[in-house]
Amino acid sequence: MQHGIRQAGLPDCNEVGQLFNEYRMFYNQNADIEAAHQYIRERMERHESVILVAETDAESDHGTDESNGMSLSNGFICTGFVQLYPSFSSVSMGPVWVLNDLYVHPIVSKALPGSSCKQPNNWHLSEEFFVYHSQPS
Known part of the structure; x- marks a missing residue:
């Protein structure tokens, strides 16, 4: 099973938009996949x-989420x-990045030991961005 973290680009808008829609639904917002x-596209373009x-690879056989049909086993x-x-930041008198949204697909979250990727202490600042840092078992 391989996992990776990378910066999303415009070609990722559909997949990220799907996750973003699920994220909003988690917070009791109405589903609106097109919006x-x-x-997501506007934030990236602007x-x-x-x-x-x-990301996870095809060997991570998590099945399919029937609620959205998202295949979790192909590529x-x-x-x-x-x-x-x-x-x-006024204190540091410099730029900062605010982590506003964090979402892990529920099927993947359940498959990860202790859902470690949702724990804030596993996200670290690397150069300009926060990135997930997997702790060895």
Whole structure:
């Protein structure tokens, strides 16, 4: 099983938009996949946020989520994301990134020991961005 973290780009808008829609539904918002896709695309096109995606490979056989039909076993797929927004810190008098959104697909979350990727102490600042750091078992 291989996992990776990378910065999302415009070709990822559909997969990230699907996860973003699920993320909003988790917070009791109505499903609106088209608006979710549009929101994600606009943030990327306007360089208003940075989105990092977690991926897993085909060997990570998590099956299929019947609620959205998202295949979780064919090739590398986005299994979660974080969305960072640029801001500024008065104290450090410099730029900062605000981690506003963090979501891991429920099927993947259940398959990970202790759902470690959802624990804030596993996300670290590396250069400019927060990235997930897997702790050895």
